[in-house]
Amino acid sequence: MDKSGQQDKVCVIPARKGVAARVRKGQIVTVINTHGSQVVDTWAFCANDVTEFMSMEHSRGAMLKLNPKVGDTLRSNRRRPMLTVVEDTSGGVHDTLIAACDRYRYEQLGHAGHHDNCTDNLAAALSVLGLAPPETPSPLNLFMNIPVGEQGSISFEAPVSEPGSHVSLLAEMDIVVAFSACPQDLVPVNGAACVPTDAHYRIDDGAPRI
Template sequence: MEAIKLTARTSTAIRVARGGALQVINTHGSQVADTWAVLQGDPDHGLSMEHTRAIHGRLHVRAGDVLLDDRRQPLLAITEDTSPGIHDTLIPACSAARYRELGYKGEEDHDNCSANYGHALTSVGLPVPARTPSPLNLFMNVPVDIEGHFTFAAPVSQPGDFVVLEALEDVVLIVSACPQDMAPVNGESQEPQDVELRVYNPAEQAERKNS
């Protein structure tokens, strides 16, 4: 098992073989982790929230769910989730434009998950697409009311809650510790924090599942 501390506001890309897994641990309980996956052998194709919602018929994914790629093929499985199971599949990755909408006035672009996605891909030698795909926003709480209106609320996860994503194909998983500090996405304090990642090879993941 490889343990990685993902510093607040940053991202990483991790190659995970089929049968292996990535555990995303919400160390402090309130940090959102934008998560993507692309095929190692064909990075033009990857995790699709649109297709995953369509197959399950609901907005939230939960333990036991299979997550699909843009060709409706199984890509990941959620094998464990110790959190209350509130993860967003609707909201796009934050971008420099989003922070300007929220009133950011800095001369440099605000840290953002869209840029983090590109940085992570570049770090492992993969091309950066013109459009950032919608992520699985682990631990992000976006309540939707009966009329279809939604709001951004603090996560309901607790310190140490985690999700395990098992690879059903050879994938590159990209995770961004969301830099949002202008809305309560990362808790009422609006302070991004670190998360912990643990990478399991196929044998280690099989042992975990059978223990």
């Protein structure tokens, strides 16, 4: 980091894996869909108490919408502001409905044996920082395309984002942010080819730089 505390490089979220980082209030987290088709499960935890975490159900109640847009704030399970969307060049299609994938999801889809999953990725990412999630909160699924039909039906579709597009989020408190480059390869949420890829993130002070 430079003298201002700004992170001086773009960091990788490896395909099928997770990472976590500490973010100070007022910093900007930019998540980049490097190849255009990768869903990034995103979580935030209060830096001082990980039992307070970004909650999709509380956020939907505050936003009065399913899909956060620029200016919308994601809230914690204690209804406090955690992350505000300040820029989005990805087409603005994200998901707040679908739970993080886990071993049981892949078993349900017919996969036998181990499969990388976002639930394990979250636990592994936080463990690097000496933390453990109190549970696996429902994530903000950046770039995930889950259309809701007129009769309330949903479907799993490919992202609409383009390579290099991004979402920037303003930290409203000191947090630990965690990401998983979703390893789903049995339904086309990561594009028609069902091939998970790397994504990237950056943490900056002040306004977004991209």
